[in-house]
Amino acid sequence: AQSVTQLGSHVSVSEGALVLLRCNYSSSVPPYLFWYVQYPNQGLQLLLKYTSAATLVKGINGFEAEFKKSETSFHLTKPSAHMSDAAEYFCAVSYSGGSNYKLTFGKGTLLTVNP
Amino acid sequence: SQTIHQWPATLVQPVGSPLSLECTVEGTSNPNLYWYRQAAGRGLQLLFYSVGIGQISSEVPQNLSASRPQDRQFILSSKKLLLSDSGFYLCAWSSGQGGQPQHFGDGTRLSIL
Numbered sequence: 001a002q003s004v005t006q007l008g009s010h011v012s013v014s015e016g017a018l019v020l021l022r023c024n025y026s027s028s029v030p031p032y033l034f035w036y037v038q039y040p041n042q043g044l045q046l047l048l049k050y051t052s053a054a055t056l057v058k059g060i061n062g063f064e065a066e067f068k069k070s071e072t073s074f075h076l077t078k079p080s081a082h083m084s085d086a087a088e089y090f091c092a093v094s095y096s097g098g099s100n101y102k103l104t105f106g107k108g109t110l111l112t113v114n115p
Numbered sequence: 116s117q118t119i120h121q122w123p124a125t126l127v128q129p130v131g132s133p134l135s136l137e138c139t140v141e142g143t144s145n146p147n148l149y150w151y152r153q154a155a156g157r158g159l160q161l162l163f164y165s166v167g168i169g170q171i172s173s174e175v176p177q178n179l180s181a182s183r184p185q186d187r188q189f190i191l192s193s194k195k196l197l198l199s200d201s202g203f204y205l206c207a208w209s210s211g212q213g214g215q216p217q218h219f220g221d222g223t224r225l226s227i228l
Contacts, residue, residue: 046216
């Protein structure tokens with residue numbers, strides 16, 4: 001069975017500081033990995049996805065994530081935090097099997113950006 | 116381009132009343148469709164998914180049901196709402212192809228009084 005663990009339910013950074021949100025996955029087959037962002041009272045917006053091409057994936061809003069198979073990790077980073085990055089972030093995993101491609105989500109990390 | 120619409124955006128209902136939330140997708144055909152519930156501090160819970168008209172799979176036994184009367188229409192229903200049905204309901208679609216993400220609507224905030 002696949003699972004996702006997001007370390008830290010709440011991360012606080014200063015504006016201009018590095019953002020690092022951690023995600024570890026468990027999957028018995030090669031995974032597809034995703035990061036989503038959710039602003040208050042809105043749906044989830046796709047930030048980036050890993051689908052077995054380049055291990056370093058660049059997404060929207062200056063975010064990127066690196067797939068590390070040996071560490072079963074897919075951490076999300078941004079070099080310099082902006083106030084507008086304050087939101088909840090979800091890591092998700094799926095795999096190539098079946099016709100429904102369900103996503104398994106982590107519990108989310110709330111990012112606070114301090115001025 | 117593809118778009119997904121959910122309505123209403125907010126809903127306040129008394130306990131025991133019925134529920135109908137609707138979701139439609141435009142710009143694609145034969146999508147996979149999903150209903151999630153997001154309770155405060157509890158992440159996303161997949162409620163139902165559908166791979167085609169009339170094909171509904173339930174993930175969690177509960178007071179809710181789903182239907183897909185048309186290819187791009189997904190409806191979440193209840194005959195009698197419970198207090199525990201409160202939450203933020205999200206509809207999503209995907210192409211069903213490997214590695215493709217799910218795309219979410221803006222959600223419905225449901226409060227049960």
